[in-house]
Amino acid sequence: MSGITAPRGTFDILPEQAGPRAALEAAARELLEAAGYARIETPAFEATELFARGVGESTDIVQKEMYSFDDGGGRSLTLRPEGTAPVCRAYLQHGMHKLPQPVRLYYLSSFFRAERPQQGRYREFWQVGVEAIGSEDPALDAEVIVLLAALLRRVGVRGTRLRIGSLASPGTRAAYRDELAAYLHAHAERLAANVRERIDLNPLRAFDSDDPDTRAVMAGAPRLLDRLDASDAEHFATVRDLLDRAGLAYEVDPRLVRGIDYYTRTVFEFTSDALGAQSGVGGGGRYDGLIEVLGGPPTPGIGWAAGVERILLAAGEPAPSVRPVDLFVAYEERRGDAFATVVEARAAGLAAEMELAGRTLKGQLKHADRLGARYVAIVEPGAVRLRDRGAGTEESLERDAVVARVSAS
Numbered sequence: 577m578s579g580i581t582a583p584r585g586t587f588d589i590l591p592e593q594a595g596p597r598a599a600l601e602a603a604a605r606e607l608l609e610a611a612g613y614a615r616i617e618t619p620a621f622e623a624t625e626l627f628a629r630g631v632g633e634s635t636d637i638v639q640k641e642m643y644s645f646d647d648g649g650g651r652s653l654t655l656r657p658e659g660t661a662p663v664c665r666a667y668l669q670h671g672m673h674k675l676p677q678p679v680r681l682y683y684l685s686s687f688f689r690a691e692r693p694q695q696g697r698y699r700e701f702w703q704v705g706v707e708a709i710g711s712e713d714p715a716l717d718a719e720v721i722v723l724l725a726a727l728l729r730r731v732g733v734r735g736t737r738l739r740i741g742s743l744a745s746p747g748t749r750a751a752y753r754d755e756l757a758a759y760l761h762a763h764a765e766r767l768a769a770n771v772r773e774r775i776d777l778n779p780l781r782a783f784d785s786d787d788p789d790t791r792a793v794m795a796g797a798p799r800l801l802d803r804l805d806a807s808d809a810e811h812f813a814t815v816r817d818l819l820d821r822a823g824l825a826y827e828v829d830p831r832l833v834r835g836i837d838y839y840t841r842t843v844f845e846f847t848s849d850a851l852g853a854q855s856g857v858g859g860g861g862r863y864d865g866l867i868e869v870l871g872g873p874p875t876p877g878i879g880w881a882a883g884v885e886r887i888l889l890a891a892g893e894p895a896p897s898v899r900p901v902d903l904f905v906a907y908e909e910r911r912g913d914a915f916a917t918v919v920e921a922r923a924a925g926l927a928a929e930m931e932l933a934g935r936t937l938k939g940q941l942k943h944a945d946r947l948g949a950r951y952v953a954i955v956e957p958g959a960v961r962l963r964d965r966g967a968g969t970e971e972s973l974e975r976d977a978v979v980a981r982v983s984a985s
């Protein structure tokens with residue numbers, strides 16, 4: 577072995593880890609498709625400009641977390657750091673505004689961010705996400721939030737907490753940003769250096785700081801939730817009311833800011849006590865201005881993304897879900913007959929395997945035990961001995977009767 581290992585912050589998905597992932601994917605597919613969401617997958621890389629414009633130049637993602645490269649022809653491409661901007665790009669590119677609105681989409685894809693790797697934070701990670709585009713009805717906000725809660729519950733994520741907030745409309749937020757920036761400048765000497773440097777670039781991010789002095793300053797900062805205009809306030813009140821009607825518990829968090837510029841109005845985040853420092857399981861919000869920023873007509877939208885690895889961590893270790901083998905086909909000479917039997921068995925929907933490692937017949941039977949095979953077919957000239965391992969019985973059959981016999985059991 578040359579000593580080459582996977583890059584820092586990346587991971588292999590080994591066969592024993594594939595089962596829980598597949599179960600999560602199946603749960604997501606079932607739940608989301610039943611609610612009218614259809615699968616979409618976009619390319620792993622896009623024009624860098626899509627994220628610069630869509631996610632926002634002032635965000636951490638665009639400032640320092642993107643894997644960008646030249647396509648060889650002078651054009652900058654970027655491995656996708658998130659899914660919303662690409663899905664909105666696809667919505668526009670394929671004229672989905674002509675479909676009945678809202679268009680409901682979901683994805684299950686990997687994303688790339690040049691972050692400092694730690695438990696639950698990787699440089700390539702997977703997200704399941706939804707985007708519902710073309711309606712500003714607050715019932716859609718409540719729908720997507722309830723769906724994420726249902727998914728987390730269904731896959732057994734423990735200790736979840738839901739926080740919601742409103743980031744208002746762009747005009748209100750711009751006025752609030754100025755008010756907040758003025759407040760931060762007035763308290764600049766007590767702020768952490770990295771917060772102070774970003775006062776004018778992105779003052780809202782000051783709410784994310786872990787620095788105790790900064791947090792003390794932020795406790796007295798003006799709150800955007802107190803500045804909502806009448807229609808934003810009504811939208812937010814309706815979302816809360818609908819969540820109440822769905823019986824979903826939440827906390828209103830006036831300091832909930834998300835590290836992406838496109839959000840408007842509703843934002844939300846699910847955390848789990850079962851996780852350590854990286855407690856965010858999934859979150860999202862409205863992005864009523866995003867499609868316009870990407871060159872389309874004014875089109876509202878809302879979505880969320882949840883980290884697959886975080887969900888699996890927060891759901892704890894499930895029992896390994898290896899498919900049990902229905903039939904193991906052993907043989908000494910009749911490889912062709914054994915092979916034909918396995919092919920027939922698989923075509924009939926059975927989980928079947930044959931000997932492939934040159935074991936003695938005794939070794940093959942031991943291997944069948946190890947696999948937990950329900951039946952072992954020992955293919956011999958003229959006939960097959962079929963053992964029911966559970967019952968401890970054995971019968972002799974014509975080779976072409978074996979599959980029907982096992983299928984019927």
Ligand code: AMP
Pocket residue numbers: 658689691696697698699700701702703856857858859860881882883884885886887
């Ligand atoms: P975001 O797209 O930043 O809103 O993140 C949505 C969710 O994706 C988070 O709540 C995490 O569960 C997950 N996530 C984000 N960044 C990472 C990362 N670097 N590694 C693993 N999961 C991540």
